[in-house]
Amino acid sequence: MARTDTRFRQSHNAMLDMLSTLPLGAGLPSEVQLAAQLGVSRTVIRAVVQKLGADGILQGSGREKRLTRLPKPKDRLSLREDYIGRDELEARFLDWVLRFDVPAGTALNITQLARQFTVPPHALQEFLASLGQSGLIERRARGGWRLLGFTADYAVELSEFRQVLELNAIRAFTALPKEHAAWTALSKIRAEHLELLDRIDRDFHDFSRLDGRFHSLINSVVSNRFVAEFQKVISLIFHYHYQWDKTMERYRNEAAIREHLTIIAALQDRDTLSAEARARGHLATSKETLLSSMRGHHLA
Amino acid sequence: MARTDTRFRQSHNAMLDMLSTLPLGAGLPSEVQLAAQLGVSRTVIRAVVQKLGADGILQGSGREKRLTRLPKPKDRLSLREDYIGRDELEARFLDWVLRFDVPAGTALNITQLARQFTVPPHALQEFLASLGQSGLIERRARGGWRLLGFTADYAVELSEFRQVLELNAIRAFTALPKEHAAWTALSKIRAEHLELLDRIDRDFHDFSRLDGRFHSLINSVVSNRFVAEFQKVISLIFHYHYQWDKTMERYRNEAAIREHLTIIAALQDRDTLSAEARARGHLATSKETLLSSMRGHHLA
DNA sequence: CATTGTGTCTTTAATGATAAAAACCACTGG
DNA sequence: CCAGTGGTTTTTATCATTAAAGACACAATG
Known part of the structure; x- marks a missing residue:
């Protein structure tokens, strides 16, 4: 047909x-x-x-x-509720890879996966190709795909790359003119941090989203399509990771909020060196959390 | 069939x-x-x-x-010499986009392009999807693809991104232990620069390749798959750009060699600040050259 | 009896045919 | 001359088909 x-x-x-x-x-x-x-x-x-x-x-x-x-x-004509959209596919696929430890090096079976995710095989093929640049997937020489897997190596390199981009953004941020809209946004997100800190005992789950918004605000001052593209991958991975590491979540999140606040303060003081140092520290703990949660996940 | x-x-x-x-x-x-x-x-x-x-x-x-x-x-069985490989396709496609000013926003016609490049439509589809992350191409809402085009904006952002990555690599380079293999490679490539400088009048065309190798050596000290992936895109674009900007090629190349040599010298002195400054300067001229060559190309 | 080889069968992904949807053009009534 | 429709051409997403890969079981040979 x-x-x-x-x-x-x-x-x-x-x-x-x-x-x-x-x-x-x-x-x-x-x-x-x-x-x-x-x-x-x-x-x-x-x-x-x-x-x-x-x-x-x-x-x-x-x-x-x-x-x-x-x-x-x-x-009325009946329409079978099939085929999910691209975003839905992306979410489900990453969920599958990150949640179930699909071993690194697994050969992916197009037909089977397409059934599993209820998409036409063709759409899956295109999706995998589009994921090619993210380094999670590899094309095999004579047909087929191989999952390189979300390994510790991958997480380390991702974190390092994130650090390179984000420190650059921090430097760019302190150089912004006073009247730039980002300063207002920064004050606003600072208030949100303080507000969440007040009700942290109850709403610590809300941090994941706030974290994503904070980092994307920082990076928004670098208007660069490549940065933006990578930011998408990074926030996706970190977002998912937040979903499965539940240990100490409340305390981790509170600590992270405080780190964010020190970064914000340094930025508002236009203290480039301090902001950079704070951000470096924050990203380092973030990386550690990612790694430790991966270890925990593998043992489970 | x-x-x-x-x-x-x-x-x-x-x-x-x-x-x-x-x-x-x-x-x-x-x-x-x-x-x-x-x-x-x-x-x-x-x-x-x-x-x-x-x-x-x-x-x-x-x-x-x-x-x-x-x-x-x-x-013997006759075999029609068809279907080119993926690398060949990549080369031809970029050549087509960069050499003929395909206007930004052009809708791409899969079937026609597939014929033009002698690949099965399917392979082209996959190729376009894999190019998605590079920002040259966009999926249209209801089917089809749109070429976002190699615009001045694109070139600027690409150059800036390149600068972020490369300055980071420079900083990493000066922190390498003395016995790291990269130092030997650096000495070697320095000799090649000097050698090419001697015969620059005749062989200035050889610079394009040397330039690629120099920058990839710098970036090789950051072993990160994301950096490597982007490096591929960047060197591809710069490589093609070298091919069509012929104005002042001999002098441009000589100047670039000298800039490379100052960077190498600063690296060998372990002078991070100086190396960073030199690299910044070199990347700035490189960006300018790219932009001016694009302007010249558009007027042609 | 282990090792190497062949025959048979299953699984999988690349391809062309095909139908749905979009785009184009010419015509018509007001 | 303009908004609207009918007819037609292009173009893309999907599917059946088939080449190729791989798995398994049995046979032969030393």
Whole structure:
């Protein structure tokens, strides 16, 4: 077979919903308008309109198409809820790799994985290719893929790379002019840190998200697409790691918040050297936590 | 249809070559040996052997297969020279993007490009996906790809990113222990610089390659897969850029060699600050050259 | 009886055919 | 001349098909 007609089915049902709000005998909007409204091409609209005509819901041709009967629930087309999107796939895949210790060097089976993640094999193939640069995956010489795995080596190198980027961002931050919007954002996120510190006993889980936002604020002052791209990978990995290392979570998070605050203070003092040193320290503990949580995870 | 039988055809011909060296009536090596020798699976070997049997070149079965007649030129299978490899594709694609000013935002047509580069559409798809992280290409919402293009913005950000990585490498370099192999390599490449300087009038074209090797030596002391990955992209882009900017090439290259030498000297003195400053300067001129060459290219 | 080799069968991924969707163009009624 | 529609061409996502790889069991040979 060929392409799925998911788009047609969805549009068909959306059109039924739209028609239900119209009075009997009302004229139909133009195809271009409908297409814009549903966010699909005219071709799909035309296919839908034709089907509605055949089902006796619409009548007439050309510009004279009118609603002849209200659609019934029965007219709806069933659409099998399949295929997940790219982001969902990314999340599930990383979850699979990071949560279950898939051993390094495992040969990946396209067909099987595609079934497992309910995506067409083709989509998985493309996804794996796009992951190529992240160093988690390798193309084998004569077909197939190999998972290089989320090893300790990988974590160390990732952390080091993160440090290089982030220290650079710190240096850039202190050089910003006073009126730059980042300073306001920094004050704001400082307040959020203090506020979370107040209710840390209860809401320490909220830190993961705050951490992500803090680091992405720091890096946002370096407007560079390569940095941004890597930042995505890094925050993804660290985000997942937060999800499975539960030991000492409350205390770890509180300590991290305090480290963040010292970095923020140094930045606000425009003390480049101090900020750099603080950030270095923070990133080092972060790396240690990542590594120790990996060890714990392997023993489990 | 399905997979091409290129591997079968190649193996068939290779086998003919091999048989030509044997005397008539000689016994055949085992399938496993043959497979190892030709670097293919046993399945292919078996298919080939069966065909050779049908063509009367081999006779017998099981372990008793013997050469009954020498292969003639006519026995060779023709193989259409198609499909280029991945590296070749990468080279051709970048060449196409960088050499002809493909305007930013162009929608890429898979089928057409696949024909143009003589690869199966599928392979192109995968290639484009793998380029996703490099920021040259974007997936459009509902199918298709868009070329973001090698714009001035892109070049600036690439250069800045390169600078971040390379300054970090410089700092790491000066911290290396005396007996590290990189010092020997540095002395060696210094000699090569001096040697090229002697014959610069004639061989200034050789600089492009030397430049690549110099920068990759600097970066090699940071053993980090992410750095290495990006280094590949960077050197690719700079390599191509060298190919089309011919203005002042001789003088540019001579100046660059001298800059390299000052960096090397500072490194050998273990003078971190000086080395960093020199490298900063060199990378700045490199960036300027890249930008100016792009401007010149656009006007052409 | 261990080792090496072959025959058979299963699994897997690359490819072309194909259908869905998008884009294009020409025509028509107002 | 413009908004809208009908017809047609392009183009991409999906699927069936087939080459190739690999696994397993049995046979032969020393």
